[in-house]
Amino acid sequence: HTTVCLLLLNTFVVICCSWSVQDQESDRITYLPGQPENIAFNQYSGYVTVNHTAGRALFYWLTEASVDSVPDSRPLLLWLNGGPGCSSIAYGAAEEIGPFRINSNGKTLYLNSYSWNKLVNLLFLESPAGVGYSYSNTSSDLYTAGDRRTAEDSYAFLVSWFEKFPKYKHRDFYIAGESYAGHYVPQLSQIIYERNKGIQNPVINFKGFMVGNAVTDDYHDYIGTFEYWWTHGLISDSTYKSLRITCELGSSTHPSSDCLRALKLADGEMGKIDPYSIYTLPCNTSTSSSFRRRLRGYYPWMWRAYDPCTETYSTIYFNLPEVQKALHANVTKISYSWETCSNVIGDNWADSPLSMLPIYQELIAGGIRIWVFSGDTDSVVPMTATRYSIDALKLPTIKKWYPWYDNGEV
Structure with a gap:
């Protein structure tokens, strides 16, 4: 009986491994x-x-x-x-x-x-x-x-x-x-x-x-993102202040209409840049700087993905x-x-x-x-x-x- 059990076990293992390798x-x-x-x-x-x-x-x-x-x-x-x-x-x-x-x-x-x-x-x-x-x-x-x-x-x-x-x-x-x-x-x-x-x-x-x-x-991402835009000369003082006041820093969902307006202002002030590499020329066919693209997805300020050519x-x-x-x-x-x-x-x-x-x-x-x-x-x-x-x-x-x-x- 022991020999039979071992043979069955060996057979099972071989089948298992061959299935794995084949797959x-x-x-x-x-x-x-x-x-x-x-x-x-x-x-x-x-x-x-x-x-x-x-x-x-x-x-x-x-x-x-x-x-x-x-x-x-x-x-x-x-x-x-x-x-x-x-x-x-x-x-x-x-x-x-x-x-x-x-x-x-x-x-x-x-x-x-x-x-x-x-x-x-x-x-x-x-x-x-x-x-x-x-x-x-x-x-x-x-x-x-x-x-x-x-x-x-x-x-x-x-x-x-x-x-x-x-x-x-x-x-x-x-x-x-x-x-x-x-x-x-x-x-x-x-x-x-x-x-x-x-x-x-x-x-x-x-x-x-x-x-x-x-x-x-969310809280630190909001603060850090708005601060980055401002300290790197991408947005104006007034838009930065507006973002800090109107956007609820503790939540990225359902931004208020005032926050959305401030984000749209920020988008216009930045212009057509490559947002993932701000000193790199953007692709001529890129649409990543459009407000529609910047707002799509869960996070209102976030472009959904890197968009080079x-x-x-x-x-x-x-x-x-x-x-x-x-x-x-x-x-x-x-x-x-x-x-x-x-x-x-x-x-x-x-x-x-x-x-x-x-x-x-x-x-x-x-x-x-x-x-x-x-x-x-x-x-x-x-x-x-x-x-x-x-x-x-x-x-x-x-x-x-x-x-x-x-x-x-x-």
């Missing part, structure tokens, strides 16, 4: 249309169902670390973009930290010299369902998305994804993101941290998170049928085109806590590593907002302020 291999990207030749890393992409009842499935794209950096020894990093309602494929992968950039023809790619997959295995996730290629078979989901469900679905994604890619189980795991992912990242981190408690060797071996120019605390290239590229086939994307043939951001989701965002600082405090007390970084030319979620939020934590200063050098330059 993983079906997501392998053999070649992306227009990609450079002889790339030195493996890629996978596809779907993970996170709610079978509603039919919600999230799309991911894994770009493993370069072969010469020994990917099997490198950590796994999950990257999330914000909005809410914007694609991590459009921004994180194609514009920020991913291995490829899209050429102006919208059909070919070139390598990003600063890709993070030179050091880590990069996992991009389009979340929540309805963003990018991610979908739901329940149409009402697009009108009821919010922080809480996004975090739970992202956790469900990770649990299933690690079964599909078992070699990443117990690997050092980090989460990172920017803008409204300043909510997604700590909220998902909190769920993992709390559900890992009491587990000696957790499958999701969570080590810490990073956020950049992150939406953190490459956003146009992304829209062309990721709607190409041959690209979708190579990515194993749009398998359900959804009725709308792939978009960099979903207005439906962003305009109907259901829940958003006023502050992430309580989560920071919980995770800091639990020994989780946190790195907050902030670019100083971003006027959307600016450095001043970040500094006010971090100061509110009243943490002790271990190392004094010092210049950061890159190749000898500050």
Whole structure:
């Protein structure tokens, strides 16, 4: 009987592993249309169902670390973009930290010299369902998305994804993101941290998170953003005073008509700038400085996503049928085109806590590593907002302020 039981056990394990490997291999990207030749890393992409009842499935794209950096020894990093309602494929992968950039023809790619997959295995996730290629078979989901469900679905994604890619189980795991992912990242981190408690060797071996120019605390974000606009000469003294008086600093929802008028004045005074890099010439085709675009989404002062010309290239590229086939994307043939951001989701965002600082405090007390970084030319979620939020934590200063050098330059 013992021998039979062992044989059955061995058979079960073999079946389990072969299913996992087979399922993983079906997501392998053999070649992306227009990609450079002889790339030195493996890629996978596809779907993970996170709610079978509603039919919600999230799309991911894994770009493993370069072969010469020994990917099997490198950590796994999950990257999330914000909005809410914007694609991590459009921004994180194609514009920020991913291995490829899209050429102006919208059909070919070139390598990003600063890709993070030179050091880590990069996992991009389009979340929540309805963003990018991610979908739901329940149409009402697009009108009821919010922080809480996004975090739970992202956790469900990770649990299933690690079964599909078992070699990443117990690997050092980090989460990172920017803008409204300043909510997604700590909220998902909190769920993992709390559900890992009491587990000696957790499958999701969570080590810490990073956020950049992150939406953190409504009160400090308002103060810091308006102050940045004023101190950088983007708005007048009178408009700055009007913003401080008319906009309720403790809440980003339902701004008053007086606050909206002040925001419109600020928009007109700024003119056509690149709000994410105020000293950079904006793209000639960019519409990011329009008042309509600045006000869409949950936060009344916030542009929904970075809008350089490459956003146009992304829209062309990721709607190409041959690209979708190579990515194993749009398998359900959804009725709308792939978009960099979903207005439906962003305009109907259901829940958003006023502050992430309580989560920071919980995770800091639990020994989780946190790195907050902030670019100083971003006027959307600016450095001043970040500094006010971090100061509110009243943490002790271990190392004094010092210049950061890159190749000898500050």
